[in-house]
Amino acid sequence: MSAPVEVPDLVARTLDLSRRRGFITSTRHETGRLLATLAASREGTLAELGTGCGVGSAWLHSGAPKEARIVTAELDPELAKDVQEIFASAENVTVLAGDWSALEQYAPFSLLFVDVRDVMADMDVLAGLLAPGGIAVLDDFVPSSFWPPIVDGQVDTVREQWLTDERFVAVEMLIDPDASLIIATRR
Secondary structure (H helix, E strand, C coil), X not given: CCCCCCCCHHHHHHHHHHHHHCCCCCCCHHHHHHHHHHHCCCCCEEEEECCXXXXXXXXXXXXXXXXXXXXEEECXXXXXXXXXXXXXXXXXXXXXXXXXXXXXXXXXXXXXXXXXXXXXXXXXXXXXXXXXXXXXXXXXXXXXXXXXXXXCCEECHHHHHHHHCCCEEEEEEEEECXXXXXXXXXX
16 A cells, blocks of 8 residues: 655645744644535635635645636735636646735635634625535534633634534544644535
C-alpha cells in the first residue's frame, strides 16, 4: 500500500507564502486533504471565505474537477495580490481583493470553506450562499466533550447553532486532539 500523495505544488507554494508572511495558523494538512476529497465530489462553484495565503483554496484546487470554479476573497489587497500571483496559472481559480461579501455574486456554492469565525455566526447569510445539497466546512473549532459545547468556560453558540439548525445535516469532526471542524450539508 502506498503513502498519501505528497503536498500538491500549489499547496506548497501557499504554505511557503504563509511562512514568509508569518502566518502560523494556515489550514492543517488534515483539513486540506478533507477539502480536496470533498471538492472531488463537487460541481459548479466552490468558495473559500478567509483566503489568507490561499492554502485552503490550493487544497480545494487539488481535488476539484477541472470544470469546477473556485473563488476566494482576501481583505488585505497586498496579500490578495501575492495569492493571485500564485494562482495565475490556475485558470479555474479567481482570487478577489475585498471582504467575503465580494463572493456573493458567484453564489450559489456547491462547497464553501469558511475560515472566518465572525462570519460563521451569520448562518442565514451562509445558508443563502449554498446550493441545495451544498456543503459548508467550518474550520478552527476547539474540541469539546460537553453538550452544549463549552470552550473557555462559555457555550460555543456558533457551533451549537450549526449542529442543531434544521436547514443542515451537520457533524463535528476531530481533526487533531486540539482541533475540530464542522461539515454541514444544506438540505
